[in-house]
Amino acid sequence: TGLSIAIVDDQNTFWAKGFGYADRDTGRPVTPDTVFRAGSLAKLFTATAVMQLAENEMVDIDKPLQEALPQFSIKSRFPDAAPITPRAMLSHHSGLPSDWLVDTYGSSKPFTEITAALKDEYA
Known part of the structure; x- marks a missing residue:
């Protein structure tokens, strides 16, 4: 090490x-x-970029993620669950399945196709 x-x-x-x-x-x-x-390491850079956007009032980390990313869609197991926010994503509290990207490593699929597959998943 x-x-x-x-x-x-x-x-x-x-x-x-x-x-x-x-x-x-x-x-x-x-x-x-x-x-x-x-x-x-990408998590560090993503979090930094999102927080810079929040600091410049270009994104609200407590509003539903779909306001910033309209193409983001996922079913909820719980009808009364709060919408997923950037804050929940950044703190690993979104409920997203941890293994949903496993088959996409090294994939040449466009990101939009990968995120579209989420609509059939549950958080």
Whole structure:
């Protein structure tokens, strides 16, 4: 286990160093050039972008998500359930099925087709 850190300003790297092991079994160390999988990093950037939009009053994180994304549609198991909001999505409290995107990894399907499949799912 390890990590690589760099200090970058305007495309210029001022400092970079690897820490730990890229492969513990072989003892291969992490270097500034070690490639890591991004994993769930997109969540950080998505949350930052949504909160910047909220800060600029371009989206209300407490209004139904469909106001910002009209194509978003999902059935509810509970008739009295509150609508899914950006806040609920960002805090992982939306009730969306956690595995509904599994078959889309590496897919070339357009995003609109993937989100359209949600209308047949339940939250």
